[in-house]
Amino acid sequence: xxxxxxxxxxxxxxxxxxxxxxxxxxxxxxxxxxxxxxxxxxxxxxxxxxxxxxxxxxxxxxxxxxxxxxxxxxxxxxxxxxxxxxxxxxxxxxxxxxxxxxxxxxxxxxxxxxxxxxx
Amino acid sequence: xxxxxxxxxxxxxxxxxxxxxxxxxxxxxxxxxxxxxxxxxxxxxxxxxxxxxxxxxxxxxxxxxxxxxxxxxxxxxxxxxxxxxxxxxxxxxxxxxxxxxxxxxxxxxxxxxxxxxxx
Numbered sequence: 001x002x003x004x005x006x007x008x009x010x011x012x013x014x015x016x017x018x019x020x021x022x023x024x025x026x027x028x029x030x031x032x033x034x035x036x037x038x039x040x041x042x043x044x045x046x047x048x049x050x051x052x053x054x055x056x057x058x059x060x061x062x063x064x065x066x067x068x069x070x071x072x073x074x075x076x077x078x079x080x081x082x083x084x085x086x087x088x089x090x091x092x093x094x095x096x097x098x099x100x101x102x103x104x105x106x107x108x109x110x111x112x113x114x115x116x117x118x119x
Numbered sequence: 120x121x122x123x124x125x126x127x128x129x130x131x132x133x134x135x136x137x138x139x140x141x142x143x144x145x146x147x148x149x150x151x152x153x154x155x156x157x158x159x160x161x162x163x164x165x166x167x168x169x170x171x172x173x174x175x176x177x178x179x180x181x182x183x184x185x186x187x188x189x190x191x192x193x194x195x196x197x198x199x200x201x202x203x204x205x206x207x208x209x210x211x212x213x214x215x216x217x218x219x220x221x222x223x224x225x226x227x228x229x230x231x232x233x234x235x236x237x238x
Contacts, residue, residue, distance in 0.1 A: 043226075
């Protein structure tokens with residue numbers, strides 16, 4: 001099975017611009033979560049999508065948004081970029097545990113990340 | 120407020136010896152704990168996990184111990200190998216809290232410990 005893929009791998013933007021990052025989960029995984037990794041804060045949860053619906057959201061401003069498509073692929077958007085948005089953005093996918101497809105397995109499988117630099 | 124803490128930013132161990140990585144948590148609602156390993160320029164890779172109903176889980180060279188009363192878990196790697204050199208993240212989750220939809224959850228990560236195994 002192919003792993004989680006993220007595009008692009010590297011991105012340089014200037015303050016005030018907006019950016020869209022893409023994530024393709026492992027085939028059959030319907031849940032996609034996004035995390036931001038910075039040296040000071042570590043890995044922080046952004047949001048989780050399941051069947052095109054955002055089910056869970058972390059403590060990030062509204063400039064951070066996302067969506068999920070019917071094929072489970074997900075995009076994350078950051079508008080009005082700030083210097084502090086420079087980070088590694090990681091996408092993770094999960095499969096279901098048991099019969100209920102909404103109930104996730106605890107194990108999340110991460111992609112390689114997109115390194116965003118805001119100048 | 121950091122709910123998952125890895126107090127040692129780095130650890131050096133001789134090849135063949137035991138590596139012990141520690142993690143403390145404050146949220147008593149956490150019921151599942153995971154360890155991830157991360158190499159540079161890659162996403163975190165799931166290593167091993169433990170449910171709060173257990174106190175030990177083994178997988179080959181890796182063993183995770185959970186002490187609920189102390190809110191402490193540790194990862195033991197025996198014997199340590201140079202290929203184990205990476206950043207190790209402890210993560211915790213509480214299904215039923217921190218979520219807004221059935222089956223959804225988020226992982227709360229520590230800031231990581233960089234393990235160096237010296238040949």
